[in-house]
Amino acid sequence: MTSVGLQECLLVGAVLFVAGILCMVTKRNAIGILMGSELVLNGANVNFVAFAYFHDLFNIEGQIFALFTIVMAAAEAAIALAIVLNFYNNHVTVDVDAAEDLKG
Amino acid sequence: MLPTINLAELQSSLIAFAPELLLAGGIVVLLLLRMVPSLERLHLGYLALFVVVAALVASWIEWVNGEYDTRPAFAGMVTADALTVYMRLLLLGFTGLVIILTLLTGLPEREESCDFQVMLLGATLGMLLMCSATHLLMVYIAVEMASLPSYALAGFLKLRRQSSEAALKYVVYGGAASGVMLYGISLLAGRFGTGYLPEVAAGFAVAMQRGPVDAALLVGLLMILVGLAFKLSAVPFHFWCPDVFEGAAAEVGAFLSVASKGAAVALTGRFTLAMVGGLPNEWATPETWQGVAIYLGPALAFLAAITATFGNLAAYAQTNLKRLLAYSTIAHAGYMLMPLATLTREGLDAALFYLIAYLFMNLGAFAVVAILRDQTGTEDLSGYGGMIQRAPVLTVTMAVFLLSLVGLPPLMGYMVKFQIFAALWKSYQDFNNTGLVVLLVIGLLNTVISLFYYVRVLKVMIIDPVPEGTAGLVRIPSGQIIFVTLLAVVVTVGIVAWDPLALQGSGRAVSQFRPIKPAGAPSASAPAAAVSAR
Numbered sequence: 001m002t003s004v005g006l007q008e009c010l011l012v013g014a015v016l017f018v019a020g021i022l023c024m025v026t027k028r029n030a031i032g033i034l035m036g037s038e039l040v041l042n043g044a045n046v047n048f049v050a051f052a053y054f055h056d057l058f059n060i061e062g063q064i065f066a067l068f069t070i071v072m073a074a075a076e077a078a079i080a081l082a083i084v085l086n087f088y089n090n091h092v093t094v095d096v097d098a099a100e101d102l103k104g
Numbered sequence: 105m106l107p108t109i110n111l112a113e114l115q116s117s118l119i120a121f122a123p124e125l126l127l128a129g130g131i132v133v134l135l136l137l138r139m140v141p142s143l144e145r146l147h148l149g150y151l152a153l154f155v156v157v158a159a160l161v162a163s164w165i166e167w168v169n170g171e172y173d174t175r176p177a178f179a180g181m182v183t184a185d186a187l188t189v190y191m192r193l194l195l196l197g198f199t200g201l202v203i204i205l206t207l208l209t210g211l212p213e214r215e216e217s218c219d220f221q222v223m224l225l226g227a228t229l230g231m232l233l234m235c236s237a238t239h240l241l242m243v244y245i246a247v248e249m250a251s252l253p254s255y256a257l258a259g260f261l262k263l264r265r266q267s268s269e270a271a272l273k274y275v276v277y278g279g280a281a282s283g284v285m286l287y288g289i290s291l292l293a294g295r296f297g298t299g300y301l302p303e304v305a306a307g308f309a310v311a312m313q314r315g316p317v318d319a320a321l322l323v324g325l326l327m328i329l330v331g332l333a334f335k336l337s338a339v340p341f342h343f344w345c346p347d348v349f350e351g352a353a354a355e356v357g358a359f360l361s362v363a364s365k366g367a368a369v370a371l372t373g374r375f376t377l378a379m380v381g382g383l384p385n386e387w388a389t390p391e392t393w394q395g396v397a398i399y400l401g402p403a404l405a406f407l408a409a410i411t412a413t414f415g416n417l418a419a420y421a422q423t424n425l426k427r428l429l430a431y432s433t434i435a436h437a438g439y440m441l442m443p444l445a446t447l448t449r450e451g452l453d454a455a456l457f458y459l460i461a462y463l464f465m466n467l468g469a470f471a472v473v474a475i476l477r478d479q480t481g482t483e484d485l486s487g488y489g490g491m492i493q494r495a496p497v498l499t500v501t502m503a504v505f506l507l508s509l510v511g512l513p514p515l516m517g518y519m520v521k522f523q524i525f526a527a528l529w530k531s532y533q534d535f536n537n538t539g540l541v542v543l544l545v546i547g548l549l550n551t552v553i554s555l556f557y558y559v560r561v562l563k564v565m566i567i568d569p570v571p572e573g574t575a576g577l578v579r580i581p582s583g584q585i586i587f588v589t590l591l592a593v594v595v596t597v598g599i600v601a602w603d604p605l606a607l608q609g610s611g612r613a614v615s616q617f618r619p620i621k622p623a624g625a626p627s628a629s630a631p632a633a634a635v636s637a638r
Contacts, residue, residue, distance in 0.1 A: 017287050024280050033276050040283030044290040051294030058297040065241050065293065069286060072248045076279060079252050083259050083271045090268040096276070099269045102347040 009050030017043030030084045030094040034077065041073045117177035120166075120184035121236075123159040123192055127229045130155030131222055138218050147214050149207045152221035156200045156228070163192040180300050182236040190456065191235035191370045195363055198463050199228045201591075202359045205467070208584050209474050211355050212260070220260060223253035224359065231367035235374075240289045240299035240328075243371065247285065247335060250367060251278050254360060258352040270351025277344040278334070285331025291324030301378045305396075308379065312395040322399075325379075329403070332375065335368035336437045338411040346418075349430035354477060357426055358470030361433040366459045369440050373452040376400055380447050397447055405445035405539055409546045412438025416553045420560075423485050425473050428557065429466075432509060435554060436462060442547055443524050446531035446540060454520075454527035461508065461516035461598065468505040468591040472498050475588070479578045485561065490570035495578040497585055499565050501592040506558040508595045511551050516598040521551065 020039030027033050045066045052062025084094055091098045118125065134151060137143050166189050176183045203224065206212060212220035230249025237243045255278060259271025293299040295318075296307035308325070311318055330341065337345040349357040379400060381393040415435030422428040440458050443451035475498060476491070477483050492499045508517035525544055532540040 013287075013290070020283065021280075024276075030272060030276070034279070037276075037279035037283050040280070041286060044283070044286040047287070047290035047294055051290070051297075055294065055297050058294060061241075061298060062294065065290070065299065068241060068245060072245065075252055076248065076275075076282075079255050080275045080279060083255060083268070083275050086259055086262055087268045087272045090263070090265045096272070099272055101266050101269055102273070102350050 006050055006054040009053075010047060013043045013046035013050065015043075016040075016046060019043075028095055028097055030087065030096050033096065034080050034084070037080075038073060038077065041069055045069050113175075114178075117184075120177050121182070123162045123166075123196065124229060124232055126159040126162060127155060127225055127232070130159075131225050131229070134218055134222050134225070147207075148217045148221050149203055149212075152225055153200060153203045153207070155225065156196055156203060160193065160196040160200060163189055163196060167193060176238055181239045181242045182233065183238045184236060187370065187374065187456075188232075188236040191366070192232055194366060194459055194463060195228060195231055195235070198363055198366075198467065199224065199359070201467055202355060202363075205358070205471050205474065205587065206355050208581070208587055209355060209478055211353055211474075216260075220257070223257050223260075227253040227257065227359070228363065231363055234367040235370040237371065237374070238301045238378075240293050240301065240304065243301075243328075243375070244282070244286055244289055246371075247331060248282055250335075250364065251282065254278075254364060257356045257359070258348050260356065261353055264351075266351040267353075268351075270348045273351075274344050274348045277341075281331050281334035281341065284327050285334075288324040288327025288331070291320050292328070295321060295324070301375070305379045305381060309381065309392045309396050313392050328375070332368060332372045333407060336365060336372060336411075336441065337434050338407050338437055338441060339414045339434070340410075342411070342414070342434050345434055346422075346427050346430040349433070350424055350427045354426055354470050354474035354483070357429065358467050358474075361429070361470065362459075362463050362466050365433065365437055365440070366463070369437075369444070369455050369459065372441075373444050373455060376404065376444060376447060377449070377452060401445055401447050401537075402539060404441060404447075405543050408438050408441035408445050409543060410438075411435070411441060412547065412550045413553075414438075416550050416557070419554070420557045422557070425483050425485055425488070425561070426470075428485070428561065429469055429473070432554070432558075433466070435550065436466075436509070438550070439521065439524060439547065442543055443527040445543060446527060448527075448531055448534075450527045450530055454523045457523050458520040461520040461595070464591055464594050464598070465505045465508040465515075465517055468501060468588055468595065469509065471584075471588050471591065472502045472505065475580060475584045476578070479580060480574070485564055487571060487574070488561075488565050489568035491565040491578075493570060494574075494576065495580060498578075498580065498588065501588045502565065503562050504592040504595055506561060510555050510558050514596075514599050516595045519599050519602045 016039050020036045020041075020043060023036030023039060024033050025036075027036060048062045048065040048069065051058050052060075052066070055062070087099070088094050130152070133155075134148055137146070137148065137151070166184075182188075203221070206220070206224075227250050230246050230251070230253070233242065233246035234250055237246050255271055255275040258274045259267050261267035289299065292304055292308070296304050298304065308321060311321055334341040334344075349361065352360070380397045412435050415431045415433070415438055419428050419431035419435065422431060436458075440455045440462075443454040443458075445451070473483060476488065476495070479495070480487055482488075504515065508515035511517045511521035525547060528540050528544040528547070531537065532544070
């Protein structure tokens with residue numbers, strides 16, 4: 001049985017990142033887009049933790065990176081959900097296609 | 105690996121970052137004051153102003169003393185060099201002016217003043233950290249700290265459809281950009297085993313020199329540049345800018361257009377100069393850095409050229425004044441990127457110098473829009489016909505601000521633009537790089553193009569007839585008149601203090617800037633170790 005190495009972990013991170021970007025590009029629902037941005041952040045997080053595990057000098061620093069990213073992601077989700085709620089109050093939908101007042 | 109930190113260093117770090125700590129303390133106090141019912145009637149704008157002025161005084165003392173602890177503070181996360189202190193003065197001074205403007209125009213109601221001021225101060229704190237970050241983790245945290253309150257500020261007019269739409273667009277684009285940036289950071293920091301900027305730069309330069317070109321590294325660098333370009337609203341990451349500025353209140357637009365751009369310029373300058381090693385330094389040969397510079401320089405030059413050109417061309421078709429100013433902001437981001445493309449200290453110098461004039465003239469233009477919005481209820485250009493008869497003082501000050509944004513002498517906009525083109529020309533002479541002359545010509549052409557749309561606004565305000573059905577003279581409170589008049593006076597006479605041959609403020613800021621190596625820290629990554637052995 002082969003053990004899981006750095007390459008495999010980075011692959012998981014890359015898949016999460018691409019899935020997140022695709023999700024943000026294709027979803028029309030604001031909540032769905034936010035879920036996509038969470039996937040992107042977690043893709044980066046998997047990278048940090050993987051590098052920290054396989055790279056002795058990055059051991060502590062990588063985990064700190066990951067911890068702070070989790071905190072920032074939570075803060076961003078809080079702000080973003082409040083903004084989506086406010087958008088809903090004004091537009092009675094969370095479909096981003098309804099956001100068409102501003103253009104030019 | 106991070107350098108270790110001892111107690112004495114911690115103390116000196118804390119002192120060096122006194123303005124930021126003051127700001128953070130002020131935010132906590134503002135939040136706590138809300139708990140006290142008897143203070144509910146207090147307008148917290150004055151308290152916020154007091155906090156900002158206190159932090160400004162603290163940084164002013166540091167600036168006057170002129171002795172900076174250029175060692176990395178807090179174990180290399182941030183550094184309080186002259187560049188940091190210079191940006192502190194600019195950003196804190198500007199935030200103070202914005203708070204005064206909001207007090208004059210009464211944008212946040214008294215009940216909401218706490219929320220508004222806390223977010224304003226929070227965003228300022230993030231921007232100050234952006235200017236001093238020397239670690240990739242700190243870069244990410246600072247960018248987020250500056251962005252998150254900005255999203256909320258953009259949607260502050262909760263009952264307005266457009267405002268909620270602006271906030272939604274800002275948060276979606278911003279979340280995507282910061283996510284991409286973080287992924288890029290994870291690629292670079294993980295590869296070199298540290299996020300400390302000078303070591304990442306050294307590892308990157310050596311990896312590039314050794315070849316073959318590592319795609320993951322280039323992608324990582326590109327992703328970080330995407331995050332920075334978003335903050336700068338550089339084309340093609342500018343979509344959010346016009347929408348956000350049109351939907352948000354003009355005061356918020358003023359804050360975002362100057363403070364957010366200024367911090368992004370400083371961060372981009374620090375990051376790019378670190379990536380090319382500043383100038384030849386003791387631990388790598390100039391040839392090593394050259395390998396990065398040949399990619400980074402043209403990339404920045406290209407970004408600057410299309411940003412300035414696109415911003416100026418798109419502004420021409422706008423009818424909403426805030427939207428027009430948003431495209432003008434994009435164009436000015438392009439101007440500020442131009443000297444950064446030289447990747448020299450003189451370039452960073454000129455870009456930082458540009459901010460001084462940009463601060464006054466852009467704040468002035470947005471302030472006039474905010475005041476006229478309150479009095480006439482419209483931000484559309486068509487509603488401003490014949491404004492010279494209805495609000496003569498405001499029209500004259502607006503003319504001063506707009507002509508300064510064009511860069512006509514003898515206004516402040518001329519001196520800063522001259523300095524940018526001078527930096528490009530000097531860099532061309534030093535390195536004989538023809539691309540910089542092309543960039544210079546593009547910059548000059550852009551200045552000509554920009555003349556048309558700025559002057560179109562003035563034509564509507566001065567020559568066009570007053571639209572039918574509007575009242576006569578616009579009544580404007582004297583405080584607001586005094587505020588914009590003072591800004592216009594500064595823009596007009598500011599050039600007196602200018603010595604074209606010796607930059608004082610920003611020159612001093614940049615002269616002390618060097619991406620230094622922490623004393624006694626072992627080079628973490630294998631490539632970086634190879635550098636120090638040379």
